[in-house]
Amino acid sequence: MVFPQSTEDVQQIVRICARHDMPVIPFGTGTSFEGHVNAPFGGVCVDLKDMSRVLEVHAEDFDCVVEPGVRRKQLNEYLRDQGLFFPVDPGADAALGGMASTRASGTAAVRYGTMKDNVLALKVVLPSGELMTTSRRARKSSAGYDLTQLIVGAEGTLGIITELTLKLRPIPEATSAGVCRLPSVRACCDVAIAAIQSGIPVARVELLDEMQVRVCNAYSNLRMPEQPTLFLEFHGSDAGVAEQAERFGVIAEEFGAEAFEWATEAEARTRLWQTRHDAFWALRSYRAGAKVVVTDVCVPISRLAECVAETKLDIEANGIIAPIVGHAGDGNFHASVLVMMEDPGEVARAKAFIDRLAERAHAMDGTCTGEHGIGSGKKHLMIPEHGEAAVSAMRAIKLALDPQGIMNPGKIMPDARAPGG
Amino acid sequence: MVFPQSTEDVQQIVRICARHDMPVIPFGTGTSFEGHVNAPFGGVCVDLKDMSRVLEVHAEDFDCVVEPGVRRKQLNEYLRDQGLFFPVDPGADAALGGMASTRASGTAAVRYGTMKDNVLALKVVLPSGELMTTSRRARKSSAGYDLTQLIVGAEGTLGIITELTLKLRPIPEATSAGVCRLPSVRACCDVAIAAIQSGIPVARVELLDEMQVRVCNAYSNLRMPEQPTLFLEFHGSDAGVAEQAERFGVIAEEFGAEAFEWATEAEARTRLWQTRHDAFWALRSYRAGAKVVVTDVCVPISRLAECVAETKLDIEANGIIAPIVGHAGDGNFHASVLVMMEDPGEVARAKAFIDRLAERAHAMDGTCTGEHGIGSGKKHLMIPEHGEAAVSAMRAIKLALDPQGIMNPGKIMPDARAPGG
Numbered sequence: 049m050v051f052p053q054s055t056e057d058v059q060q061i062v063r064i065c066a067r068h069d070m071p072v073i074p075f076g077t078g079t080s081f082e083g084h085v086n087a088p089f090g091g092v093c094v095d096l097k098d099m100s101r102v103l104e105v106h107a108e109d110f111d112c113v114v115e116p117g118v119r120r121k122q123l124n125e126y127l128r129d130q131g132l133f134f135p136v137d138p139g140a141d142a143a144l145g146g147m148a149s150t151r152a153s154g155t156a157a158v159r160y161g162t163m164k165d166n167v168l169a170l171k172v173v174l175p176s177g178e179l180m181t182t183s184r185r186a187r188k189s190s191a192g193y194d195l196t197q198l199i200v201g202a203e204g205t206l207g208i209i210t211e212l213t214l215k216l217r218p219i220p221e222a223t224s225a226g227v228c229r230l231p232s233v234r235a236c237c238d239v240a241i242a243a244i245q246s247g248i249p250v251a252r253v254e255l256l257d258e259m260q261v262r263v264c265n266a267y268s269n270l271r272m273p274e275q276p277t278l279f280l281e282f283h284g285s286d287a288g289v290a291e292q293a294e295r296f297g298v299i300a301e302e303f304g305a306e307a308f309e310w311a312t313e314a315e316a317r318t319r320l321w322q323t324r325h326d327a328f329w330a331l332r333s334y335r336a337g338a339k340v341v342v343t344d345v346c347v348p349i350s351r352l353a354e355c356v357a358e359t360k361l362d363i364e365a366n367g368i369i370a371p372i373v374g375h376a377g378d379g380n381f382h383a384s385v386l387v388m389m390e391d392p393g394e395v396a397r398a399k400a401f402i403d404r405l406a407e408r409a410h411a412m413d414g415t416c417t418g419e420h421g422i423g424s425g426k427k428h429l430m431i432p433e434h435g436e437a438a439v440s441a442m443r444a445i446k447l448a449l450d451p452q453g454i455m456n457p458g459k460i461m462p463d464a465r466a467p468g469g
Numbered sequence: 470m471v472f473p474q475s476t477e478d479v480q481q482i483v484r485i486c487a488r489h490d491m492p493v494i495p496f497g498t499g500t501s502f503e504g505h506v507n508a509p510f511g512g513v514c515v516d517l518k519d520m521s522r523v524l525e526v527h528a529e530d531f532d533c534v535v536e537p538g539v540r541r542k543q544l545n546e547y548l549r550d551q552g553l554f555f556p557v558d559p560g561a562d563a564a565l566g567g568m569a570s571t572r573a574s575g576t577a578a579v580r581y582g583t584m585k586d587n588v589l590a591l592k593v594v595l596p597s598g599e600l601m602t603t604s605r606r607a608r609k610s611s612a613g614y615d616l617t618q619l620i621v622g623a624e625g626t627l628g629i630i631t632e633l634t635l636k637l638r639p640i641p642e643a644t645s646a647g648v649c650r651l652p653s654v655r656a657c658c659d660v661a662i663a664a665i666q667s668g669i670p671v672a673r674v675e676l677l678d679e680m681q682v683r684v685c686n687a688y689s690n691l692r693m694p695e696q697p698t699l700f701l702e703f704h705g706s707d708a709g710v711a712e713q714a715e716r717f718g719v720i721a722e723e724f725g726a727e728a729f730e731w732a733t734e735a736e737a738r739t740r741l742w743q744t745r746h747d748a749f750w751a752l753r754s755y756r757a758g759a760k761v762v763v764t765d766v767c768v769p770i771s772r773l774a775e776c777v778a779e780t781k782l783d784i785e786a787n788g789i790i791a792p793i794v795g796h797a798g799d800g801n802f803h804a805s806v807l808v809m810m811e812d813p814g815e816v817a818r819a820k821a822f823i824d825r826l827a828e829r830a831h832a833m834d835g836t837c838t839g840e841h842g843i844g845s846g847k848k849h850l851m852i853p854e855h856g857e858a859a860v861s862a863m864r865a866i867k868l869a870l871d872p873q874g875i876m877n878p879g880k881i882m883p884d885a886r887a888p889g890g
Contacts, residue, residue, distance in 0.1 A: 108662060108771035109800075151611040162609050164618075165586065180858040186767040187799045188583050189836035190572040190622055191843055191854050192881050193863045197585075197618035201611055218668045241529060247639045247706070249670075285668070285716075291708055346607040350529035378608045379530075415610035422612055433612050437601040441870060442614045448869035449862060460613050 049093045055171060055179060055210040058094065062208065062454075063177035065092055069468035071457050072175075074204040076116065076146025079138075081342045082423025084150060084203055088458040089466045094208060096145055102126050103211070110216045111168055111185060116145020116209045123214075132216040135160035138419065139325050145209045150421040151201030155324070158244070158377030159251040159283065160217065162419065163200055170199050171211035175450040185213055198445070203421055204456040206449050220283035223251075224293055225317040226310045228278040228300050233257055233360070233372075235303045236276045237353035240376035242299045244349075248292050252281040253377045254324055257360065260371035267330030268323050278376065279324050281317075327373055331384045335369060338386040343402045345409035346380040346418025355412055356381055359405055368401050380418035407432075422460045430462045470514045476592060476600060476631040479515065483629065483875075484598035486513055490889035492878050493596075495625040497537065497567025500559075502763045503844025505571060505624055509879040510887045515629060517566055523547050524632070531637045532589055532606060537566020537630045544635075553637040556581035559840065560746050566630045571842040572622030576745065579665070579798030580672040580704065581638065583840065588621050592632035596871040606634055619866070624842055625877040627870050641704035644672075645714055646738040647731045649699040649721050654678055654781070654793075656724045657697045658774035661797035663720045665770075669713050673702035674798045675745055678781065681792035688751030689744050699797065700745050702738075748794055752805045756790060759807040764823045766830035767801040767839025776833055777802055780826055789822050801839035828853075843881045851883045 052058045065072045071091025078085055087093065100117035107130045114123060121141045124133050136147060138154035146152075148170070153162035160166065169183035172195075182195035199206060230236045233255070240253045256264065258274045265272055278300075282292040289312075297308060311317045331340045347355045356372060363370050363383070374381030383405060387398045406416035406429050416429040431439050443461060446453075458464040473479045486493045492512025499506055508514065521538035528551045535544060542562045545554050559568060559575035567573075569591070574583035581587065590604035593616075603616035620627060651657045654676070661674045677685065679695045686693055699721075703713040710733075718729060732738045752761045768776045777793060784791050784804070795802030804826060808819045827837035827850050837850040852860050864882060867874075879885040 106769065106771060108666070109769040110666070111769070151609075151615075153609055157609065161586075164609070164615065165582075174858065174862070178858045178861075180862055181856055182859060184831075184836050184854070185769045185834040186801075186830075186836045186839060187770065188572075188574055188578065188585070188767055188801065188839050190838045190840050191836050191847070192622070192851060192860075193627075193866060194572075194585065194615075194618045194622055195855075195859055195862060197615045198866075201613070201615055218666055220668060245529070245531075245639055247641060285712060287712055288709060291706060295706075346609055348527065348530040348532070348606045349608070350527060380607075380609065409607075410605075413606040415605050415607045415612050417611045418607060418609050419611050426612070430613060433605070434616075435602055437595065437599045438603060438616055439613075440599075441595070441601055441616060444869040445614060445619075445866055448865040 049095055051095050051098050053098050055173065058173045058208050058210050059177045059179060061092065061094055062173050062175065065454055066175060066177060066452060069452055070454060071467050072208070072454050073456050074145070074149070074208045076143030077119065077140070079140035079142045080146065080150055080423065081420045082425035084421060084423040084459060086424055088424065088464060096143065099210065105130060107132060109185065111213055112216055113211060113213050114144055115211060116143060118144050120144065120147070127216065131219050133219050134166070134214055135217050136163055136166050139328065144212055144214065148200050148209055148212055149202065149204050151419070153419040155252045155254055155375060157375060158253060159249060164197060166215045167196055167200050167212060168215055169213040170196055170209050172199050172207040172209055174207045175452065175455050180207070203423065203459050205446060205460050206455060222286045222289040223281060223283055223317065224289045224310060224312045225281045225320050226293065226308045227320065228280060228305050228308055229273060229275050230278065231304045233276045233356050234353040236278050237356065237376055239278065239300050239303045239305065241349050243296050244377055246295065246299065248295055250280065250377060251283040252279065254279040255374035255376040255381065257372040260327060260373050263330045263334045263371050264323050264327060267333055268326060270323065279320060331371065331386065335386040337388060339389050341385040341387050341398055342382055343385070343405060344380060344382045344418050344420045345405055345414055345416060346378060347409050347412045347414030349379040351412040351414065352376065352379045352381070355408055355414070358408055359383060362401060362404060366397055366401060368397060378418065379414065424458055427460065427462045430460070470516055472516050472519050474519050476594065479594045479629050479631050480598045480600060482513065482515055483594050483596065486875055487596060487598060487873060490873055491875060492888050493629070493875050494877050495570070495629045497564030498540065498561070500561040500563045501567065501571055501844065502841045503846035505842060505844040505880060507845055509845065509885060517564065520631065526551060528553060530606065532634055533637055534632060534634050535565055536632060537564060539565050541565065541568070548637065552640050554640050555587070555635055556638050557584055557587050560749065565633055565635065569621050569630055569633055570623065570625050572840070574840040576673045576675055576796060578796060579674060580670060585618060585621055587636045588617055588633060589636055590634040591617055591620050591630050593620050593628040593630055595628045596873065596876050601628070622842070624844065624880050626867060626881050627876060643707045643710040644702060644704055644738065645710045645731060645733045646702045646741050647714065647729045648741065649701060649726050649729055650694060650696050651699065652725045654697045654777050655774040657699050658777065658797055660699065660721050660724045660726065662770050664717050665798055667716065667720065669716055671701065671798060672704040673700065675700040676795035676797040676802065678793040681748060681794050684751045684755045684792050685744050685748060688754055689747060691744065700741060752792065752807065756807040758809060760810050762806040762808050762819055763803055764806070764826060765801060765803045765839050765841045766826055766835055766837060767799060768830050768833045768835030770800040772833040772835065773797065773800045773802070776829055776835070779829060780804060783822060783825060787818055787822060789818060799839065800835070845879055848881065848883045851881070
């Protein structure tokens, strides 16, 4: 384990590793779910936590330059005085280098996009130790291949990010949040679709199934009715937010929603979203001794209700405990399977359930992961998802940029290979 | 020249060309500016105009699947009844395959993004003749390398796009447009920045310098005052559009704007934007016998005013005729040099001016092309823009996917190479 202090340190580490065919595993905060930071072939773990400086803020250009160890909350605290924020919010207080590497997204992606949409440029130490700059600070460019997007989501298999230029947004003048309970998961999805279709720029629209509500109640000592629920947030001007909320209310009523609970004050809003963000911790404490195995899929939004409904039937039929939370505006949802790891039957049932969920998403033209990534956990789903031609193209790119195979080996590519092997 | 009717036709064409080390040059509508469809090593031009079917529209998912020869206007006419539109508008009625290949953007990118942000998935015939699908129809995915974004902007050098899945938007409930005249180009840029910074979601904010206004007046028989002008468009609900326009007005006044001319009726709006879209044709007829050599750069928006001002000094100092139009919200602007091609002195002056403009953009952390691409015209700017490491990575990717070098040879990469050579 090494703790570089600078890009030059990273270059030197990678050069030494390259000389010895030694695997290099970049590490941010370790909050990823698919074994991204495992070391199946051993090697050197490059922990970037000391590279945590905000290097530049260009307020007029709505961008900033940060080191990869800067965490999301740290950045937003740093920016607050300037009226700016970085909108990608995966829940965990993750490091931005890791968020870029896993193409993270989260609750606000429906409005502001994912890391794909919010990284302008990167500095990357290549497997040779050379330093590559992927782009400049202009908002857009047509100058050649998009190396920024090749590195975003590459999970550290093509190089180590040592600097990120990120897009920022103005903190909205007004924010309002609310909770909307509906008779069914389908109604929740239908409301989300109809709201987006009608052009309401929802900032967050999160689905919790009744099981997840129960888990949150138990953890946060709340008494929310245990039924499918949407957590909402609107951003805009004072008048804009009020109009959005009103229009949303009309739509939700059509689908059988009860009266909303609105929260325009910061404190009430924070409490609301804290409940959502605590979902993972709530899960961890819900079933004593169980491990929380979180998986995610993403389908076209028209298929979301059906995919969630089938998944809930699967959960019931197979005696699995797996609450569901979803980013309803994106068609993305998570099932958090609570598994007793010492029970091999239960582990096998959970594994089979997770694979069936991926197959179900594939059958609906969706993806086996909307935001968690492939890591080592979903490598076997790469060919079913992309087909041979696309995976071959990825392999060819990997081989072209990392011929020794030292960068985070055993991740993404279905055929694990030791460096130099 | 061949006119494939299907993906299978394209596969067969590419396979035959591969067998004979024959260059393959994909062709859409030929509206690109940087020699993207030239054939420096001869070869087969694959004209995709017959592949012009809209294959699927998924209204609930806000996406559609089209063949590469579908044109922008054709698609929007097709979609209108469903209340949807495709927002990328580069001015020309270009084919969507070409727009993806050059990473096109245009006037509405400030609100809706560029082709990079609006292509969900592609089918691509690789240089081997194999068919690759880059992604599925889910809104987002973290499943491996982003092959979609690798192909968007690759200018046909990695394969031929035979199918595109595109994001769509709901047609806004209300649209309003307006013209805002300001005392200087700097004031225009400052107003645009301030409006965006304050969170107004402007749909279009186009800068025309006084010279371009004169050109438009001459062509469209208008009498707009010849001073720096912003063309604006707002999208939203009725109340939202009114609020945006009002807030914009307050900002513009602070920077010395005269009274606006607002146009909420469709006819007046169309006339206004027709003038902007006719800019290229206006230029062509402004100086008899001259060729319009259009170039574009993009800089961080905080540098836009300075970059335009310096460019205008350069134009004056060197006796060049080059009106300027800009996508002020993106920091992107075009200089359209009117050149008498039979005057070698004038050609040389124009060429030197264009290179100085790129250098100026580079010095401001900008790009030598925001939306026109590299083609053969800007290859020599690739290393100054990206550095050796990034260009080497691009070369390695090109070689990995197209080892024979048959796909659109002589474009993007600074070192032109004949196929198999």
